[in-house]
Every structure is written in C-alpha cells, then in structure tokens.
Amino acid sequence: MELWYTEEHTDNVRFSTKVKKHIYSEKSDFQQIDVFETEEFGRLLTIDGLVMVTQKDEFIYHDMITHVAMATNPEIKSVLVIGAGDGGTVRELTRYSTIEKIDMVEIDEVVVKASKQYLPFTASKLDDPRVNLYFEDGIKFVQGKDNMYDLILVDSTDPIGPGEGLFTTEFYTNCYRALTEKGILVNQNESPYYSQNAREMRRAHNKISKIFPIAKAYQYHMPTYPSGHWLFGFASKALDPIKDLDAERWNNLGIKTKYYNTDIHVGAFALPTYVKEMLKNENI
Amino acid sequence: MELWYTEEHTDNVRFSTKVKKHIYSEKSDFQQIDVFETEEFGRLLTIDGLVMVTQKDEFIYHDMITHVAMATNPEIKSVLVIGAGDGGTVRELTRYSTIEKIDMVEIDEVVVKASKQYLPFTASKLDDPRVNLYFEDGIKFVQGKDNMYDLILVDSTDPIGPGEGLFTTEFYTNCYRALTEKGILVNQNESPYYSQNAREMRRAHNKISKIFPIAKAYQYHMPTYPSGHWLFGFASKALDPIKDLDAERWNNLGIKTKYYNTDIHVGAFALPTYVKEMLKNENI
Known part of the structure; x- marks a missing residue:
C-alpha cells in the first residue's frame, strides 16, 4: 500500500x-x-x-522573508515576527548579532510545539535569549504599539482561517504605527498565477500601497507552493530595497545562505510584466 | 466521471x-x-x-527563450530554431521586422501538424514567408554549417528520446561553428530543483561553458513544468546579455510582452546561491 x-x-x-x-x-x-x-x-x-x-525547500522561503530587509537596513535591532510558528524565520534572524530583540507572536502554540518536536531544522533557535514568544493574536498584538520595531515580518498562511485578519487595512495601519522611522514591513504576499491567489496578492499590495510611501513586491521560486511563483511584499517608511542595499556590507557579514544573495536581492524585484500590471490595477 | x-x-x-x-x-x-x-x-x-x-502559460517560456537574445543583439537577421514544433518560438521571432530568415528544424512533422490544428495560438506564424520548415534531425542539420546564423534557439524536450543528442558536446560544438561572429546560442537548460533535472542542467551548462567564451544561465517561473523553476542557457561568442543590453532600444521597438521586460531580462540572470554553486561544479 x-x-x-x-x-x-x-x-x-x-x-x-x-x-x-x-x-x-x-x-x-x-x-x-x-x-x-x-x-x-x-x-x-x-x-x-x-x-x-x-525540509527540502524551507530555506528558500526563510531566506527571502528575512535577508532582503536585513540587507536593506543593517541597523535593525528590534523585530516583530507574526505567525512563523515553525521557527524558520526566527532562525534566520538570530544569525544577525546586531539584532537585540525578536518578538514572535504566533496565535497557535500547538504549531510551535509540533515544530519543536518534528521540525528541529526550523525550530532550532526559538530558545535564543533574544526571542520572546507570545502565543497571542498578532492582529491584537500590534494594536496600540507605537514606534517600537525596526522590522515587522508577517509570515502568515493564506487569508483564510486565522490568517485572514493579517490581510486587512486596519492591520497594515497598525503595523505602520508600530514601526520606527526607518521601519520595514515584509509580508507573505501570495502568488500571481492561479486566480484565487492572484486576487489576494492584488488586494494585499493595494492596501499596503495606500499606507506606506514605499511599497514593492519581490518574487521567489517556491516549488512546494501552488505554481511555484510566490511574492513577498516589501513596504517601508523611508528605505528603498534597491537604492539602500549596500551589497558589500551584507557580504562582509559572512552569512552563508543557500538561496539569498545580493544579486538575487535586486533581481527578485524585477517582476514579469503581467504581475506588474496586476499590482498596478486599482480595481479590486 | x-x-x-x-x-x-x-x-x-x-x-x-x-x-x-x-x-x-x-x-x-x-x-x-x-x-x-x-x-x-x-x-x-x-x-x-x-x-x-x-495555453495558459506558454507565453512565459516563449517570451524568455526569444526576447533575451533579441534584446541583447538587435542586429540578428538569421535564426535557426531547433525543435519548437508547437510554433511558439517562431511566433515570437516573427515579431521582429529586422529578422530576415528563420530556419526551423523539427524532427517530428506530426507535432507541427497537431499544433497547427489544435494549438493555433502558438502555431499561428509558421507560414510567415521568412520561415523555412525542415522536418529533419536538428543534430544532423547543424553538422557542417559554418558562420550562417546570428542566433540558434534550442527549444528541446528533456534529454531523453529524440532530444538526447541536443545535449551533447558534439552538438554544441557544431552550433558554435554554425554561428556568426556575434552569435548567440540559447538552450532549454532544465531545472535545479529535482535531482534528475539538476543533473542534466549541470551537464549541459558544463559542456557549453567549455566551448563558448560567454556561458550563463537565466531563470524563469514556469508553473506547469516540474518545480516551476526552470533555466535557459545563454552562450555567445562575444556579447554579454547584461552589458550589451540596451534597454531603451528594445523598449522603443514597442513589442508588447506579458512576461518579458528589460528589467526581468537582467533580474533573471541573478540566480539563487545553490544554483550558482551547482553550475560551477565541474565534477559531473
């Protein structure tokens, strides 16, 4: 059988x-x-x-959700991670000695427990002394936070079930407030290929674009997600992911990665024409 | 049912x-x-x-096999296409008024007949007066050709069955000879993700690198191929696909594309670190 x-x-x-x-x-x-x-x-x-x-391709997702923002602003000290119960995003963040605090807010403690037991390759750094684990609703957690985080990573599921509130204007507005003056928001921004994912991709990007002065999207190859063609959103108050990248500086950190490098950092923002047009479209 | x-x-x-x-x-x-x-x-x-x-995603493959070389050298007049029985590659080439001759060599006439009948969206330009169709073995066709083509596009299946000979050193050497002094070879270069495709990707790139002074690879998102992460090889006698790209010139041609644009032209050559390492590896 x-x-x-x-x-x-x-x-x-x-x-x-x-x-x-x-x-x-x-x-x-x-x-x-x-x-x-x-x-x-x-x-x-x-x-x-x-x-x-x-286990085979988590490195792609976790490299790309983390290192693009970290290479854009190496002065990031305080990070908020929402979701990410498997621990992979935190694992990548802990590689930066310059980071002082990582607040991770995962609504479902059961995911973290399962990951610690069965996915030790991603969950290995959840006990880093800089990490504070909150088993709370990320949507509520960011309410009222002001000027606290240099970086927020929204490592969410699709906008169904508990992830739904992480795709709302109210949530993105609260993230904006919670960020410091050079703050960056990176969010799981769905996929352009199948129509259901594409609709959510456009909706999320459209909402974020109305709140942040800089709002872009970058792509990565994720073979085990539908279509393999996925995006993260990069939104920020001041920093541009291309103009503010200092490739030499990041390379001098000596962080070894399997997917991310400073060339693909730039290349990932070059989107196919049909994706650019979808993201520009205001009629959603 | x-x-x-x-x-x-x-x-x-x-x-x-x-x-x-x-x-x-x-x-x-x-x-x-x-x-x-x-x-x-x-x-x-x-x-x-x-x-x-x-029908949904052929535009991705055909944009990327064609326009990267055409934007690198707008003086291309004479093109050899090997394989490509569905006609999509020829369709994209015929959009350049500067191209004078397209020799298309497809071993299997049945594929062309089926495509003309059932895939009119790709096969629509096979009757362009510049197109010469040869139902022959591409491997034999390039033997003895000398300084004849500005561009060769190898639009092949995987290296099994009739496509196998299109992945040999002998074939690539014959292509080199058949090219003019600024000649470019673009080949279907497999995928890095699953081990069988990755082995063929490395073998093809390794062979081509030993023959052409410039040998690179660029990636595209092809959702209906295994893993969705695929490469073309770009090999040439003189032109570099990044340094010799004149983006303004290509954009002034007014060719509308759904996937290709001159930003993704550059971005597609930025490969993930694990792919770069695979392609560098000489031990195959």
Whole structure:
C-alpha cells in the first residue's frame, strides 16, 4: 500500500507526494496540523491541508522573508515576527548579532510545539535569549504599539482561517504605527498565477500601497507552493530595497545562505510584466 | 466521471489537472503526442507524457527563450530554431521586422501538424514567408554549417528520446561553428530543483561553458513544468546579455510582452546561491 499526500492547488489542479509516514496529526483550537515524512521533501508540515514548510525547500522561503530587509537596513535591532510558528524565520534572524530583540507572536502554540518536536531544522533557535514568544493574536498584538520595531515580518498562511485578519487595512495601519522611522514591513504576499491567489496578492499590495510611501513586491521560486511563483511584499517608511542595499556590507557579514544573495536581492524585484500590471490595477 | 491528466515529476511527486476532453492522441515515429482540453490551463500538449505547452502559460517560456537574445543583439537577421514544433518560438521571432530568415528544424512533422490544428495560438506564424520548415534531425542539420546564423534557439524536450543528442558536446560544438561572429546560442537548460533535472542542467551548462567564451544561465517561473523553476542557457561568442543590453532600444521597438521586460531580462540572470554553486561544479 502506498500513502500519498495530495493538495488541491485549485479545484482543477492537484499536487501529490509520496508519504513514508504520517507522523503527527492534531486539531488545535485554530486549525488542523499535520506532519508527514515524505520521500522527496523530507519532513512536511501542513495546516488545514496546505503545505506550509518542507525540509527540502524551507530555506528558500526563510531566506527571502528575512535577508532582503536585513540587507536593506543593517541597523535593525528590534523585530516583530507574526505567525512563523515553525521557527524558520526566527532562525534566520538570530544569525544577525546586531539584532537585540525578536518578538514572535504566533496565535497557535500547538504549531510551535509540533515544530519543536518534528521540525528541529526550523525550530532550532526559538530558545535564543533574544526571542520572546507570545502565543497571542498578532492582529491584537500590534494594536496600540507605537514606534517600537525596526522590522515587522508577517509570515502568515493564506487569508483564510486565522490568517485572514493579517490581510486587512486596519492591520497594515497598525503595523505602520508600530514601526520606527526607518521601519520595514515584509509580508507573505501570495502568488500571481492561479486566480484565487492572484486576487489576494492584488488586494494585499493595494492596501499596503495606500499606507506606506514605499511599497514593492519581490518574487521567489517556491516549488512546494501552488505554481511555484510566490511574492513577498516589501513596504517601508523611508528605505528603498534597491537604492539602500549596500551589497558589500551584507557580504562582509559572512552569512552563508543557500538561496539569498545580493544579486538575487535586486533581481527578485524585477517582476514579469503581467504581475506588474496586476499590482498596478486599482480595481479590486 | 472525472478525467485527470497526471504527470510524474519524480517517482514521488505527481502533478494532476482536470481534463475536459482528450482531443488528440497519436504515436509518431518518434514519440507519443497528446492534446487535452483542460479546465485550468486551456489546451495542453504532452509528448511522451510530459507537459510541453499549455495555453495558459506558454507565453512565459516563449517570451524568455526569444526576447533575451533579441534584446541583447538587435542586429540578428538569421535564426535557426531547433525543435519548437508547437510554433511558439517562431511566433515570437516573427515579431521582429529586422529578422530576415528563420530556419526551423523539427524532427517530428506530426507535432507541427497537431499544433497547427489544435494549438493555433502558438502555431499561428509558421507560414510567415521568412520561415523555412525542415522536418529533419536538428543534430544532423547543424553538422557542417559554418558562420550562417546570428542566433540558434534550442527549444528541446528533456534529454531523453529524440532530444538526447541536443545535449551533447558534439552538438554544441557544431552550433558554435554554425554561428556568426556575434552569435548567440540559447538552450532549454532544465531545472535545479529535482535531482534528475539538476543533473542534466549541470551537464549541459558544463559542456557549453567549455566551448563558448560567454556561458550563463537565466531563470524563469514556469508553473506547469516540474518545480516551476526552470533555466535557459545563454552562450555567445562575444556579447554579454547584461552589458550589451540596451534597454531603451528594445523598449522603443514597442513589442508588447506579458512576461518579458528589460528589467526581468537582467533580474533573471541573478540566480539563487545553490544554483550558482551547482553550475560551477565541474565534477559531473
């Protein structure tokens, strides 16, 4: 008997991978969480039946959510991470000795517990002394925060279930206030290829563009997400991710990465014409 | 009853899409050719059970195989296209009024016939008066050709079946000879993500690097190919795809494209670190 994990990327497209063992399954107060051991991708974490993290390619996502902002502003000291229960984003942040504080707000403690037990490759740095873990709703956490963080990383699921409020104008406005004067917001900004993802991509970017003076998007190749073509949003109060990048300075830090480098930092902001047009479109 | 097309991206990974109708199926002297009408991707052409072209995203592949070289050298007049039976590559080339001759060499006439009938969106320009169609083996066709083409586009399948000889040192050497002094070779250069594709990617790049003074690779997002992360090779006798790009000049041509633009032209050459390391590796 063969066991396969199958995900519906759309009603008409399915992605399946062979499973060695279904090693964890739990329904938390918020969502269904599963961990599989797979042939191709190693450990695989799903939430509500969607791939969140695989051992094979998590480095792509975590490199790109973290290092673009960190290379744009090396003076970042205080970081807020929302979501990111698997720990991979925090792991990348802890590589910067200049960072003094990382507040991580994950609504679902069960995801963190499962990750610590089954995804040690991402969860390895959650006990770093600079990390403060809050098991709270990130939407409420940022309310009323003022001028506190140099960087906010929104490492969220799709805008369904508990992630929905992380795609609202109110939330982005609260992030703006919570940021310091050179503050940067990086958010999981969906994908242009399948229509449902594309709609959310445009909505999120459109809202952020109305709040932040600088609002761009950059792309990365994420093979285990639908279509493999995904974006992060880069929004900031003052810094431009291209003009303010000092490549030599970042390279001198000696941080070894498997996906990110200062060339792809720049290249990732060069979007296909159809994606640029979607992001410009105000009629959403 | 539901009909689905399923492709094995590896032994352990499957991609499936819902089929409205299986509209064409033929075994030619060279390969098995099928056309499906699908819900998500429109018309879909497979060869030996692998997706070659879909109506939804063929523009990505055809933009990127064609316009990078054409924008690097706008003096290209004479082009050789090998493979490309669906006609999409020729369609993009015919948009340049400066091109005087396009020799297209496709080993399998059945692919061209099927494309003319079922994929009119790609095959629409095969009757352009500048196009000479040869139903021959591209490997033999380039033998003995000398200083004849400004550009060779190798639009091939994977290096199995009839495409295998298009990944050999002998073939690349013949291409070098067939090119004029500013000649450019662009080849389908596989993918870094799954190990079988990655091995072929490294082998092809390694061979080409030993023949051409300039040998680079550039990436594109191709959602219906395994992993969605694919490369073309760019090899040339004299021109550098970044330094010799005159973006303003290309933009003044007024050629409207959905994926390609002169920013992504540059950005696509910025490869992830793990891909750069794979391509540098001589031990293949």
